[in-house]
Amino acid sequence: MSIRLNRRQFTLGCGATVTVAGLWNRTRLWAAIPESPIKPRRIIIDTDPGVDDAFALMLALGSPELKVEAITAVAGNVPLELTLPNALRLREICGRNDVPVAGGAASPLLRKLVTASYAHGENGLGGVEFPAPVTKPVEEKAADLIVRLVRQHPGEITLVPIGPLTNIALALRAAPELAEMVPQIVLMGGSLSGGNETPSAEFNFYVDPEAAAMVFDSGIPIMMVGLDVTEKVVLTEERLRRLEANTKRVSRAAARIARSLVETYRKKGHGEWPVLHDPLAVSALLDPAILTFEDYHVEIETAGTFTAGESVGFKPGYRRLSACIQNAGPEPPVEEFRPNCKVAKAVDAPRFFDLLISRLEYGV
Numbered sequence: 367m368s369i370r371l372n373r374r375q376f377t378l379g380c381g382a383t384v385t386v387a388g389l390w391n392r393t394r395l396w397a398a399i400p401e402s403p404i405k406p407r408r409i410i411i412d413t414d415p416g417v418d419d420a421f422a423l424m425l426a427l428g429s430p431e432l433k434v435e436a437i438t439a440v441a442g443n444v445p446l447e448l449t450l451p452n453a454l455r456l457r458e459i460c461g462r463n464d465v466p467v468a469g470g471a472a473s474p475l476l477r478k479l480v481t482a483s484y485a486h487g488e489n490g491l492g493g494v495e496f497p498a499p500v501t502k503p504v505e506e507k508a509a510d511l512i513v514r515l516v517r518q519h520p521g522e523i524t525l526v527p528i529g530p531l532t533n534i535a536l537a538l539r540a541a542p543e544l545a546e547m548v549p550q551i552v553l554m555g556g557s558l559s560g561g562n563e564t565p566s567a568e569f570n571f572y573v574d575p576e577a578a579a580m581v582f583d584s585g586i587p588i589m590m591v592g593l594d595v596t597e598k599v600v601l602t603e604e605r606l607r608r609l610e611a612n613t614k615r616v617s618r619a620a621a622r623i624a625r626s627l628v629e630t631y632r633k634k635g636h637g638e639w640p641v642l643h644d645p646l647a648v649s650a651l652l653d654p655a656i657l658t659f660e661d662y663h664v665e666i667e668t669a670g671t672f673t674a675g676e677s678v679g680f681k682p683g684y685r686r687l688s689a690c691i692q693n694a695g696p697e698p699p700v701e702e703f704r705p706n707c708k709v710a711k712a713v714d715a716p717r718f719f720d721l722l723i724s725r726l727e728y729g730v
């Protein structure tokens with residue numbers, strides 16, 4: 367498959383030139399996720415824990431197919447003062463203090479932070495009070511750590527952002543050449559079928575649309591696991607009981623978080639069940655049969671008064687720009703279709719939960 371990606375140079379606050387010297391073969395890197403059982407895939411998880419982030423971290427840290435090089439925390443579901451210690455707590459629960467944790471952006475690139483504590487509990491972990499972390503984050507900031515690790519392993523590190531994309535955008539702004547060194551971004555965010563924070567925007571993209579736009583403009587091949595599929599992976603009483611039946615530390619911690627959140631929802635008078643958005647994105651790295659992807663050219667709306675953060679997915683034959691105000695310019699063209707993203711459109715939810723519940727059975 368020959369794909370010419372729509373590359374725009376990063377101009378938001380940087381004067382550096384994007385290197386396009388053919389360092390990496392995009393066609394090769396765009397290929398399906400490698401299935402080698404031998405060499406674990408290097409990833410960095412950027413996260414805002416977050417109930418479903420907790421499940422995603424537990425899944426990734428318990429999967430031998432993945433080598434988690436770092437966990438970077440960003441503000442999102444709750445402020446950074448909570449997401450960073452939560453990331454440390456989760457690393458400790460998983461028994462993986464070997465994985466560095468770095469603190470990142472406390473606010474979006476341009477906007478005031480909007481959180482989702484209504485959905486994750488005030489502390490971000492469903493209200494479960496785990497002990498304070500005993501480990502510390504590294505001194506390096508998240509964006510600096512991402513830049514350094516990607517430079518150390520060019521072409522090898524997949525970025526897995528499961529929160530607002532602020533840290534990733536900051537890394538790209540600091541080192542635009544990263545766009546040629548990151549083989550793929552597998553993210554949770556966006557939607558082609560309506561939002562959950564506004565009718566248009568999914569939460570992660572709503573919080574920092576400018577960061578999301580930078581990432582989608584970067585030219586890095588993206589796999590977008592958004593609400594189109596994540597809203598179909600809902601925890602149920604039966605699934606939670608299966609998780610509670612597991613005996614190891616990680617499963618028990620995950621079950622405590624989920625049960626507490628369900629009780630919180632119930633006390634608030636609505637019968638909703640937690641949606642496990644973020645671990646579904648991680649599962650795309652583990653079992654290609656769980657999600658079905660389609661090629662799109664995705665643009666992120668940043669200017670809309672009512673639609674900022676919307677991810678707009680273009681197929682061939684569409685115009686991308688709105689018609690000009692009268693006499694202000696030429697008719698917008700129908701542009702050549704250049705996909706920049708594979709969007710998850712279908713999910714095998716039972717297969718996902720079988721994987722997730724079985725993989726969380728670790729720890730003491």
Ligand SMILES: [Ca+2]
Pocket residue numbers: 413414415416418419442443528529644
């Ligand atoms: Ca998240």
